[in-house]
Amino acid sequence: MPYRTMNDTRNILIVSGACYPELTPRAFRTTELARQLARRGHRVTLLLPNRAIFHEHPLREEGLEVIFASGPVEGAEGSAVSRRNGRLRRFMPEIVQKAVLYFYCHELWVKYDPGLCARLAELRGPFDAVLSISYPAAVHLAVARAMRRNPVLRRAVTIAEFSDPPFRGDVAQNVFPGYYLWLKRWGRLFDWFAVPVEKALPCYTPYMDRSRIRVIPQGFDLDAIPLPDYVPHSEPTFAYAGRFYENIRDPQFFFDFLETVDSPFCFDLYINHLDDRFADMIRRAQQRVRGRIVLHDPLPRERLIGRLAEADFLVNFDNTTSNATPSKLIDYAIARRPILSFNDRTFDAGAFRAALRGDYAGQVRGIDLADYDIRTVAARFLALIDEGKRTDR
Structure with missing residues (x-):
């Protein structure tokens, strides 16, 4: 128009x-x-x-x-x-x-x-x-x-x-x-x-x-966010931005899985509100995993997308309900990094381990930014x- x-x-x-x-x-x-x-x-x-x-x-x-x-x-x-x-x-x-x-x-x-x-x-x-x-x-x-x-x-x-x-x-x-x-x-x-x-x-x-x-x-204003040049990390680095919710977006299964990963990694978390239960979950996982789990302060959206663009890949926790699509998927797409999206029922441990090796065959496809x-x-x-x-x- x-x-x-x-x-x-x-x-x-x-x-x-x-x-x-x-x-x-x-x-x-x-x-x-x-x-x-x-x-x-x-x-x-x-x-x-x-x-x-x-x-x-x-x-x-x-x-x-x-x-x-x-x-x-x-x-x-x-x-x-x-x-x-x-x-x-x-x-x-x-x-x-x-x-x-x-x-x-x-x-x-x-x-x-x-x-x-x-x-x-x-x-x-x-x-x-x-x-x-x-x-x-x-x-x-x-x-x-x-x-x-x-x-x-x-x-x-x-x-x-x-x-x-x-x-x-x-x-x-x-x-x-x-x-x-x-x-x-x-x-x-x-x-x-x-x-x-x-x-x-x-x-x-x-x-x-x-x-x-x-x-x-x-x-989204697709022209407002400059992105840094991507440089691969020496250890696999992935990130998540958003919130966690009991019964809807509960990542306990994923943190349990990370305890089984026997190689170094860095998991960056950008969470704007953290309930006590999930804060305890993250603290326990930080002590048990071989890799690093880093909890960052919340960032304004433009700076956050720039930070996400520096990761090797991004993870999204699907809602267990099927009637909504997290808007963070669009922010992720703007960051132009591979996205792995799952919940406790759809998580594929093999596909995730492949991503840690740089194989993103299991990434989300088909997000047309022009629609947004x-x-x-x-x-x-x-x-x-x-x-x-x-x-x-």
């Missing part, structure tokens, strides 16, 4: 729970899209939670205005609800936690920010489009509630973007089915839905009309806006 002329400028409101300088896939998604839409000449208003980190390191781009949710500024310790629930969970046995979280949906109630809804209700626009970005789905709930109170939002083309299937996050894999019916009810207020991968569609079609869903990948170019992704959102409001909801 060609760039618009000034006469085609759109007023676009983006509502998100994450943004620069946070180091999460959701933050990258919001940051890249907001910047690109502004660069294309559109007037973009980005509404974020009222957190100190966003005030201290504001996102800047010509044509982009950042505003914040109503209420007091939230510090690094998190919201009062989140702190309270964290304290309560420490005293609950795991089976009790699961029972409580089945009925008390963490993704909605703990993550819900009433300040987003309050600020949305008072905006006067006008807006041609409102783009609500999850995770969490509580962002969409805040937008839906505000639409009932603010006709300025109802007149805009409204799009709910789901980065992950709702109510299937890292805290509780299953919730009371009534939440899905509730999602279907308030989801009718949106004109369109966007999901990042085709294989996730079965997670949405029971609650959303397929004709209202568009598959739009996460976008932020210019292409932004154009697809603009095309969806141009389709206009749905009248058959």
Whole structure:
């Protein structure tokens, strides 16, 4: 799609729970899209939670205005609800936690920010489009509630973007089915839905009309990251960047395997949040393996990709669920190093030992970076806006 002329400028409101300088896939998604839409000449208003980190390191781009949710500024310790629930969970046995979280949906109630809804209700626009970005789905709930109170939002083309299937996050894999019916009810207020991968569609079609869903990948600025020249290492060096999750992305099997490797290696870990269980797992493995396991401080995305480009190859731990594709695979592809991707069911010890010898026959293939170019992704959102409001909801 060609760039618009000034006469085609759109007023676009983006509502998100994450943004620069946070180091999460959701933050990258919001940051890249907001910047690109502004660069294309559109007037973009980005509404974020009222957190100190966003005030201290504001996102800047010509044509982009950042505003914040109503209420007091939230510090690094998190919201009062989140702190309270964290304290309560420490005293609950795991089976009790699961029972409580089945009925008390963490993704909605703990993550819900009433300040987003309050600020949305008072905006006067006008807006041609409102783009609500999850995770969490509580962002969409805040937008839906505000639409009932603010006709300025109802007149805009409204799009709910789901980065992950709702109510299937890292805290509780299953919730009371009534939440899905509730999602279907308030989801009718949106004109369109966007999901990042085709294989996730079965997670949405029971609650959303397929004709209202568009598959739009996460976008990246492919020209913004200079890569160093690759120089092979004297000892095999591989890297992982991301997080670990119990039951979804648990690497215990891999660290157990590394104890059986009888040759030197270096495993670089770039993890932006490390739970106590996984920190203990890494410490134990560091003492038991023959090679080196090095835990690094988190890095901004551009610097991280440059560091990944220096490794001999990269490892990705697949989610055990089949309805999401880790966005780190795209960052890995940008780094242009061989990628081995697996989970505890698909891990091939022989293929990994071959990679340690420089044989990458088991690497991931078929990632077309052109599909993830932020210019292409932004154009697809603009095309969806141009389709206009749905009248058959």
